[in-house]
Amino acid sequence: MQEFREWGHKLIDWVADYLDSPETHPVLSRLQPNDIIKALPTQGPEQGEPMERIFADFERVILPGITHWNHPNFLAYFANSSSPPAILAELLAAALNANGFLWKVSPAVTELEAVTLGWLRDWFGLPADWFGLILDTASTSTLHALAAARVMVAPETRDDGAPQGLIVYCSDQAHSSVEKGAMSLGFGRKQVRLIPSDSEFRMIPEALAAAIAKDRAASLKPCCVVATVGSTSTTSIDPVQAIADITERENIWLHIDAAYAGSAAIVPEYRWLLDGCERADSLVFNPHKWLMVPVDCSVFYCRNKAVLRQAFSLIPEYLETSDTGVNLMDYGMPLGRRFRALKLWFVLRYYGHAGLAQIIREQIAMTRTLQDLIAADPRFEICAPGGLSVVCFRLRDTDETNRRLLESINAAGEFFISHTVLNGRYVLRIAVGNMKTSAETLKSLWEAIRLFESLVVKD
């Protein structure tokens, strides 16, 4: 254990130095495909190697292959960052190595999930009797919602198999995980209705109602509607109240994808983001997206615990227990369960509700300032209302010029931003969510954009 102690201290100092100045690394890895594969032996070592050599290779080979999510200039996708207390909690979780598939194989794993998800449910103002569960990613959480919805609408699924013709609805701005979930579960892609969205990228409830009516007329079986609170491209918010009016009337499962924007609803003045969501059947939000928790940590809430159990419970003899603890394996697909609640608990306590709200509030404010700067420049146009921590914009020029602008910015190596397509046009996309990103960072980015604009347009 002496060796662990020595290396542990070395690595803590290494991590502290790294988190102090992630900006000394290029934000986007400069490697080419297969560089790392080529740099490492094709066969594993026959004899053990000293930590010295392993860590030297970590720095020499692995580190250049990292795109630095901790870098303040990482502004692509949803730019989540980790946080110091969460990293310490992950160290403890790896050491304990508790695998909480049953209550008794570590009561703390099960019950700390219940406690932390209860705190968050309370901050969100969601119903106190909703059941919560931590999964790895939002794709998995949404898959759970679709599977539960199917068992509610077609209980024969569990024993006889899923009937055909079950239909899933989401907007044309919904995350690809909805379609992927439906595809993986055997609904089929053609059974996913992409409902048109309005000029602000929000699902049109009348179009949803019409699609459901059409499917019912064709003897198909509407099964699940997924409403998005904070879409991936533009952070648009579907009109959940109007959608819930429809799903309640039609007796269809309503799942809310708040994977990204859910976190913002802990800010009192953004609580409205979840308006109507208390009427839903399930909701996903990812603390690893915007709540300073490292990947992976996706929270899945479900109103009806019994349906979830009906969809997923199967207890073989070797997992039978005599205690009355809740066994989380009965409510989801995976059996093994890492102690993910520990990092969430550390973060919620270390920053507190007010502290987390302040971080998110400031990130929204600095994003708005950047958006105003871009909007004021006649060479550019803002392509979506925004309002949270993402700006969608483009040069008033061809798609090709915009694509070259993005590529120039990223190739220069100082910033990393991403893109999307809106109304058929190529759009640049800046996402703020990293604890190190400041108003200063965004000012420099805006300078860089204008510089590259002049170069790209001149070409």
Add this chain to the structure above:
Amino acid sequence: MQEFREWGHKLIDWVADYLDSPETHPVLSRLQPNDIIKALPTQGPEQGEPMERIFADFERVILPGITHWNHPNFLAYFANSSSPPAILAELLAAALNANGFLWKVSPAVTELEAVTLGWLRDWFGLPADWFGLILDTASTSTLHALAAARVMVAPETRDDGAPQGLIVYCSDQAHSSVEKGAMSLGFGRKQVRLIPSDSEFRMIPEALAAAIAKDRAASLKPCCVVATVGSTSTTSIDPVQAIADITERENIWLHIDAAYAGSAAIVPEYRWLLDGCERADSLVFNPHKWLMVPVDCSVFYCRNKAVLRQAFSLIPEYLETSDTGVNLMDYGMPLGRRFRALKLWFVLRYYGHAGLAQIIREQIAMTRTLQDLIAADPRFEICAPGGLSVVCFRLRDTDETNRRLLESINAAGEFFISHTVLNGRYVLRIAVGNMKTSAETLKSLWEAIRLFESLVVKD
């Protein structure tokens, strides 16, 4: 960052002390259901709290709620333990917080998976062109196998939806994740055929062939056979060669569940465990079960990368890339991807092939010694051949007496063992897999068993 540094050093020392003497904690948590929930506030803190207080609560409230998987006397389920180099790698992974859904968002995440899974494939002697992917648990890996099998047999699943009547086969000793996967994916439980096993708990190939013939005759569609290499109850090994003869002839997907025993196949004299598996379509094994890697780390190999892609690939515009790197999101359900390969790489290098093989070899040898001791005592009977790191045995007495024996042993707090049911009888089950467990541990356990036997039988 000063605070992180200070607390990081404190926690490294705490972890080192903990790993030095996990046996100072009771192996099985003594808490009652809801003890932790009651010990913590029902509302999250409004203001942030000092690390001091959070860590004090960790020790005061959480630690008593941990069942210590690191304890040498944890001998239940599959008694995996973590290892020092893996814990250090998890610290680094949490700090980097790389989320490898695309190659470019951290090439190292994608390519180190390819490198480490290549090393293991080579140690196993599996075909060099098999594609590998790290998922969270074996349940998820087997779910991927079933989904891929369905797309192979019924390619219309992707677009039109899964047809009914697709059949899955496994033995009556297969892990519950096969049935659960089939249930979740919409096959339906009745479409899972539990093929009888022989006196040594191995699937009977003739019964499999007969079941397939019967289903074909009924116009059903055989889809996937899951063969188990190391079953959960008894570590029995299905006759993979004979099963592969059938699946090849019938053109059915063959998936191998080697979640536990796969690790042993890196030991040269146990390489035979995977005989015939090179003929399979997919295979799962869990380094977090018997390869000194903390949970979660499940390896899923697949012969046909294209089918996996057909089952799971969907690329929205905001995730389009121009590079030629492999994007792992195209081959599985989850989009987000934690840097799990880092801990695997640290472990494979630190211990080396020979070092890991030696650990497993010794665990098998000490388990055999224990089994011989039990077999030599006329009051007990051995209930399965064993041969790896699990012993199944019972008192030559009623189920009730055996149940009381188990409960007495676990209630005493020194050891934690589990149970199963074989041929309708309650059986005690001891599993060795923890790095701290020694021949001495098992000798003490045997003494404890005999002591409790005299108490239970006297009662």
